[in-house]
Amino acid sequence: MRTLLLGFIVLVWWGCADDNPVAPAAPETHLSIERIDLSGPNRLNSSFRLSWYGTDRDGYVVGYEFTTDQVNWYFTTVRDSVFKFELDPGSDTTDIEFYIRALDNDGNKDETPAFLRIPLKNSPPVASFDVESFPADTTFGVCTFRWNYSDPDGDATVTAAFLKVNEGAWYELDRSARMVSLRSANPSVAGSGDADVFYNTSLRKEALPISGWNNGGSNTLYLKVVDLAGRESAIDTSSGFFNKRQTSDLLLINGQPPDVNARYRQTVKAVYPAGFDAVDFAQGNGRYQPIFWVPTFSLITELYDKLIFNTDQSLFANPLTGRSALLLEFAAPVMQNYTDGGGKSMVTTSFPPGFDPAEIRGAFPVDSLSLTSGQAVIEPDSFMYPVQGNYPKLQPTTLLLGADPFVPSIDSEPIYRAGLRAFGAWKGTDIVGAARKTDGKTRQVFFSVELYRFNKDESKLRELFDQILNKDFNW
DSSP, rough: HHHHHHHHHHHHHHHHHHOOOOOOOOEEESSSSSOOOOOGGBBBBEEEEEEEEEEESOOOEEEEEESSSSSSSEEEESSEEEEOOOOTTSSEEEEEEEEEEETTTTOOOSSSSSEEEEEOOOOOOOOOOEEGGGGSSSSSSSSEEEEEEETTTTTTGEEEEEEEETTOOOOOEEEEEEEEEEEEESSSSEEEEEEEEEEETHHHOOOSSSEEEEEEEEEEEEEEEETTOBOOOOEEEOOOEEEEOOOEEEEEEOOHHHHHHHHHHHHHHHHHOOOOOEESSSSSHHHHHHSSSIIIIIHHHOOOSSSEEESSEEEEEEEETOOOOEEEHHHHHHHHHHTOOOOEEEEEOOOOOOOOGGTTTBBBBBBEEEESEEEEOOTTTTOOEEEESSSSOBBOSOEEEOOEEEEEEEEEEEEEOOOOOTTOOOOOEEEEEEEEEEEEEEEEEEESOGGGOOSHHHHHHHHHHHIIIIITTTO
């Protein structure tokens, strides 16, 4: 009797259990930080990391939902993340109410989400000049530099950037253009005035100039940025530099030792009474060469109707890129655009043994050089002599070893040949000068010898420069 009664009770209990199942338990959510007691300047930046986890007594957690307004919930499966919150414009601090709840495999959600009040503050942005890209203590009409900005709250929170020249007004920069060039709006006028602004490698000036530029005097630049909350960065100050103003339509570009450069300056001075401007890219082992040939050298050459470029086979390293090359190789892209745009140029140079002119082909009227062994020599009793035009015969005072006669480009014509003597197995042309013309007008003259060496009769050398600068280029 007892056995039958016990069995009946068990059956009744089992039947009741089937009719009233226990509801699955909801998951629980936990944040790794329960409270942040920070205020004033100790508040957190608007970018920070949070982590969390969930537990479930009768299953497992499949994901999480979080919100900051208890209306819009966002699903995630990760258990930590970096959050970035934007402060309201003009606001320096705010409190973020962060909720997160776990979801389990039965579709249940934590009915009491984990909560954290996060005290935030806006951090000031940072603006800086790229010191390595900044020009040396002297600029030749154009100042080009790079600049940067950042913000601990996210670079996207920076809303404006400003540049000031000396005591001029703050000028708003395009934040997407991290390279800026400044060139006097009136390059031949000395004193304080406006400068045109150019971005990146563009040669098109911006619609508005910047004020405060000291043409023919000292300049200092100032930089700052502003973020979404209206907070300004500390002002970064550039090193000071002296900007040379334009005084002539002729620019002499020196690229050789000081005594050689002085000879060319004396020759040009003797035949060009209007005067000329001069820059020395070889000085200080190339310290004053353009760091950015494009656009810096482009913007400089745009100011001049005529250029003379004296250089040699010396190599120079770009201080920013480390690339080592001839000055003519660095200058080639600019010189080609200058000539194509109607500029007139005269170049005198020499090349290192085995030089491949591929980098300068097109910019200058050189197709190829002899690659045979041995060398070509011009002796003191020999001449370089004209094959056309009103040019004088020129004679060196010393033996010239390793002369560089060349094959002219198809769009040019020879103007000078040299009496050469071949040593070893050297073979090649005797052309040492060529010119490019358009409709009979000379626009480019190129010599593959260093003309200052042909000074046995200085008057003849001056006669050559006079003919090219004052007659061939007089159009």
